[in-house]
Amino acid sequence: MFIVHRNFIIFLLSIIVRRTDSDEVHSILGTYTAVTRYEFTSVLWLDGEAVDSYSSDSAAIMPMRNWMREGDGHDLWNITRRLNMEQWDRGRTAILNDKGIRMAGAAVLQGRFGCEIELNPYLRITRTFAQFGWNGEDFLSFNFSRKKWEASVGSAVPIETKWNSDTDIIKNITFYLDFLCVRHVMRSSSYEEKESQETPQPTAALFAKRYPNTGKVILTCLVSGFRCINMTVGFYRDKDILAEKDGLLSTGIRPNGDGTCQLRKSLYISNSTEESYRCGVHFGNLTVKWDGKIWDLAVDHSKRHHYWLLAPIVLFILMLMLIWFTAVKQDKFTTEV
Numbered sequence: 625m626f627i628v629h630r631n632f633i634i635f636l637l638s639i640i641v642r643r644t645d646s647d648e649v650h651s652i653l654g655t656y657t658a659v660t661r662y663e664f665t666s667v668l669w670l671d672g673e674a675v676d677s678y679s680s681d682s683a684a685i686m687p688m689r690n691w692m693r694e695g696d697g698h699d700l701w702n703i704t705r706r707l708n709m710e711q712w713d714r715g716r717t718a719i720l721n722d723k724g725i726r727m728a729g730a731a732v733l734q735g736r737f738g739c740e741i742e743l744n745p746y747l748r749i750t751r752t753f754a755q756f757g758w759n760g761e762d763f764l765s766f767n768f769s770r771k772k773w774e775a776s777v778g779s780a781v782p783i784e785t786k787w788n789s790d791t792d793i794i795k796n797i798t799f800y801l802d803f804l805c806v807r808h809v810m811r812s813s814s815y816e817e818k819e820s821q822e823t824p825q826p827t828a829a830l831f832a833k834r835y836p837n838t839g840k841v842i843l844t845c846l847v848s849g850f851r852c853i854n855m856t857v858g859f860y861r862d863k864d865i866l867a868e869k870d871g872l873l874s875t876g877i878r879p880n881g882d883g884t885c886q887l888r889k890s891l892y893i894s895n896s897t898e899e900s901y902r903c904g905v906h907f908g909n910l911t912v913k914w915d916g917k918i919w920d921l922a923v924d925h926s927k928r929h930h931y932w933l934l935a936p937i938v939l940f941i942l943m944l945m946l947i948w949f950t951a952v953k954q955d956k957f958t959t960e961v
């Protein structure tokens with residue numbers, strides 16, 4: 625296990641392409657973090673959503689989309705990931721082999737590569753990403769308009785000079801950003817669109833239950849049926865959004881077993897219906913309002929226990945009957961023969 629400092633997360637995520645409302649902006653981004661000289665982890669993002677994660681010390685990569693699992697979709701995902709990773713590998717090797725740079729202690733090398741395109745009214749590359757970070761700070765990046773690598777710190781200058789004088793490297797990254805990545809993003813987004821149309825829309829429910837023994841009332845928000853991504857559920861009291869510090873509890877994202885996931889958030893509330901509560905998909909348009917009804921749970925745990933105690937006895941009787949039945953049958957069989 626390794627611990628990634630907050631800054632490094634910020635480096636990785638700070639420019640992850642926001643999920644736009646427009647269907648016409650699409651992006652691919654591969655993010656990489658070297659944890660030792662030989663090992664790294666990576667995540668591939670499509671339109672700002674993580675679609676797989678990979679660790680160089682484990683063989684299997686789990687794609688989070690059905691279209692990536694077989695056939696042409698699988699091949700597309702495979703090549704998208706492989707060509708993106710080639711860019712990282714070149715830098716990782718060069719930077720970690722550089723005499724002036726040492727991967728020791730808490731040092732972390734990161735990379736991000738990809739492109740963002742807009743399709744409306746015509747195809748246009750809006751952003752490109754080819755960057756390395758060292759200990760959470762910018763280190764070396766490719767300026768797509770100048771077609772030059774640019775060092776952000778002195779220790780990156782030797783690599784900058786070397787790469788800028790190597791036309792193969794410049795051509796290679798330009799071809800990747802300008803052509804391959806654009807092709808991959810266009811093809812992936814058509815698979816994404818198809819799959820999202822097949823995916824059911826999430827549902828949200830907000831209900832309160834009173835527990836008989838304690839008299840406590842717990843208000844639960846259940847959002848279910850979304851694709852298993854980093855869903856955030858907003859829970860509001862009047863106009864305020866509630867957080868963990870307000871006593872909000874979360875189950876975390878759990879699979880439903882059908883490829884979709886659910887997330888439950890709950891809150892102990894007072895035994896009154898005066899406050900108004902609302903919950904739903906954060907930044908989404910799906911929200912539900914609490915109807916103010918408190919359901920009394922009529923579960924009597926002591927009675928339930930009695931029933932459970934009966935179960936072994938019933939089972940025992942059934943077994944006796946079975947043995948008896950088999951014995952009689954066998955008896956009959958032997959007499960007939």
Ligand SMILES: *[C@@H]1O[C@H](CO)[C@@H](O)[C@H](O)[C@H]1NC(C)=O
Pocket residue numbers: 685702703
């Ligand atoms: C990608 O394709 C290569 C070559 O066809 C194959 O060796 C590799 O296992 C594939 N990777 C995945 C993740 O399917």
Ligand SMILES: *[C@@H]1O[C@H](CO)[C@@H](O)[C@H](O)[C@H]1NC(C)=O
Pocket residue numbers: 767768769770
């Ligand atoms: C890339 O180079 C252009 C032209 O020199 C410059 O205007 C632009 O700011 C540079 N981009 C970045 C991200 O540094």
Ligand SMILES: *[C@@H]1O[C@H](CO)[C@@H](O)[C@H](O)[C@H]1NC(C)=O
Pocket residue numbers: 710711714796799
């Ligand atoms: C680009 O560079 C990568 C890694 O250095 C290499 O595997 C790939 O073949 C190159 N692609 C082209 C088109 O030159």
Ligand SMILES: *[C@@H]1O[C@H](CO)[C@@H](O)[C@H](O)[C@H]1NC(C)=O
Pocket residue numbers: 838839840895
């Ligand atoms: C909560 O309120 C209901 C009616 O509003 C009442 O019947 C019940 O006794 C109250 N429970 C507690 C524990 O205060």
Ligand SMILES: *[C@@H]1O[C@H](CO)[C@@H](O)[C@H](O)[C@H]1NC(C)=O
Pocket residue numbers: 854856
């Ligand atoms: C999921 O989203 C929450 C809130 O936006 C964020 O704090 C958390 O780091 C995210 N987790 C991942 C794995 O992206």
Ligand SMILES: *[C@@H]1O[C@H](CO)[C@@H](O)[C@H](O)[C@H]1NC(C)=O
Pocket residue numbers: 909910
């Ligand atoms: C909410 O958004 C979804 C897609 O994001 C859309 O299909 C639906 O019509 C919207 N509902 C309302 C009430 O705006």
